[in-house]
Amino acid sequence: MVEKVINLIKQNNLTIPYILFTNYKELKITEEELILIIYLINEPNKIYNPKQIGEVLKIEPAKVLELVNELTVKDILKIEIRVENNIHIEYLSLDNLYNKLAFLIVNSDEKKKENQNIYDRFEKEMGRPLSPIEFEIINGWQASKISDELILLALKEAVYNGALSLRYIDRILFDWSKKGIKTRADVMKHKQKHQTKKEKVDIFDYDWLNDDDNENN
Incomplete structure (x- = not known):
C-alpha cells in the first residue's frame, strides 16, 4: 500500500480527506480500494478507463475492474454514463462516498x-x-x-x-x-x-x- 501511495505522491500533490483516512475501515473499505479512491479524488477527469488507472496505480486492469466492482457493491462508487459527441462514456462518481462521509461527520457531532x-x-x-x-x-x-x-x-x-x-x-x-x-x-x-x-x-x-x-x- 505504502509503495502505491508514494507513486501517487511523486506524480501529484495528493489531497486525502482526513475524515476518509480515519474512517475508511468503518466504511468497510480495504486498503487497496482506498488507493483507488485517493487516485479518483485527485483525478479531475474520472473517466472509467481500467487500463489507464492500472498504469498509474501499477496494477493490472483486471484488478481495477475488481476494485471498482467491489466499491460499487458497497455503494461507495457509482458508474455514470454520459453522452459526449454521440459517444457513451463511463465515469466514476464519488458522490455516494461523500454522502457517507458527511453522514459520519453529522453522526460524530x-x-x-x-x-x-x-x-x-x-x-x-x-x-x-x-x-x-x-x-x-x-x-x-x-x-x-x-x-x-x-x-x-x-x-x-x-x-x-x-x-x-x-x-x-x-x-x-x-x-x-x-x-x-x-x-x-x-x-x-x-x-x-x-x-x-x-x-x-x-x-x-x-x-x-x-x-x-x-x-x-
Missing part, C-alpha cells in the same frame, strides 16, 4: 452532544464536576455497548437508593447485564417482577394467628 448530555446529567445529580477517572468509567460503559438510556436508568436507580457513586452504578449495570436487561422495558419488567415477589413475601410473613388474637381482644 451528534454523538459528542449525546455524550455531553450524559455528562451533564451525572454532574447535576452528583452536584459537582466529574473527575477524569469518572469520565473514563462512563466512556467505558459506552464502549461496552451499554446504551445511554440504560446508564441513565442506573443513575436514577442509584439516586433513588441514596447510593450515588459510579462504583454502585457499575454494580447495577453489571447485575442488569447478567440478567439480560438491555432496555428500559427490560428494567420495568424486572422491577415489576421484583415487586411481585416482595408482595408475596410480605403476605407469607404476615402473622395471621396473632392477628386473630388481636381481633378477639
Whole structure:
C-alpha cells in the first residue's frame, strides 16, 4: 500500500480527506480500494478507463475492474454514463462516498452532544464536576455497548437508593447485564417482577394467628 501511495505522491500533490483516512475501515473499505479512491479524488477527469488507472496505480486492469466492482457493491462508487459527441462514456462518481462521509461527520457531532448530555446529567445529580477517572468509567460503559438510556436508568436507580457513586452504578449495570436487561422495558419488567415477589413475601410473613388474637381482644 505504502509503495502505491508514494507513486501517487511523486506524480501529484495528493489531497486525502482526513475524515476518509480515519474512517475508511468503518466504511468497510480495504486498503487497496482506498488507493483507488485517493487516485479518483485527485483525478479531475474520472473517466472509467481500467487500463489507464492500472498504469498509474501499477496494477493490472483486471484488478481495477475488481476494485471498482467491489466499491460499487458497497455503494461507495457509482458508474455514470454520459453522452459526449454521440459517444457513451463511463465515469466514476464519488458522490455516494461523500454522502457517507458527511453522514459520519453529522453522526460524530451528534454523538459528542449525546455524550455531553450524559455528562451533564451525572454532574447535576452528583452536584459537582466529574473527575477524569469518572469520565473514563462512563466512556467505558459506552464502549461496552451499554446504551445511554440504560446508564441513565442506573443513575436514577442509584439516586433513588441514596447510593450515588459510579462504583454502585457499575454494580447495577453489571447485575442488569447478567440478567439480560438491555432496555428500559427490560428494567420495568424486572422491577415489576421484583415487586411481585416482595408482595408475596410480605403476605407469607404476615402473622395471621396473632392477628386473630388481636381481633378477639
